[in-house]
Amino acid sequence: MRKNTYSAFRNTRLEEQLREMGVExxxxxxxxxxxxxETTAREAFIRGFRVFSSTDALATSDLELHEATLKNLAYGFAYFVDCKRLREGLFGNQRKKIEIALV
Structure with missing residues (x-):
């Protein structure tokens, strides 16, 4: 998917494709x-998706901005889990029931 804004949802078919696949x-x-x-996580949340991320799966050029954004996301928009759990498909034996979109 190509995007030309901060959000993976803006001016793309991402939401439509996720909905067609039944992704929640x-x-x-x-x-x-x-x-x-952050912009993609906020838009996903606003559009009714549950949002997950991991502190070691995100990066930015400024540590202070990174840490402040992580706090903000955790406060209102995203659930944070470790990368191992993300790789395992979040919920182990329910893995086949859950479609996961990497953005």
Whole structure:
């Protein structure tokens, strides 16, 4: 998917594709925690998706901004779990029932 804004949802077909697949939860990972990742997580939350991420699956150029954004996301928009759990598909034996979108 190509995007031209901070959000993976803006001006893309991402939401439509996720809905068609029956996805209810998304995992947000990537760089620029305080820009692309936060904006995508907020929009996913606003659109009714449950949002997951991991502190070691996000990065940005400034540690202070990174930490402040993580606190903000955890306070209102995302659940944080460790990368091992993300790799295992979040819920172990329910893995086949859950579609996970990596953004």
């Amino acid at each position: 939860e998304v995992i947000v990972t990537g760089v620029m925690t305080n820009l692309c990742c």
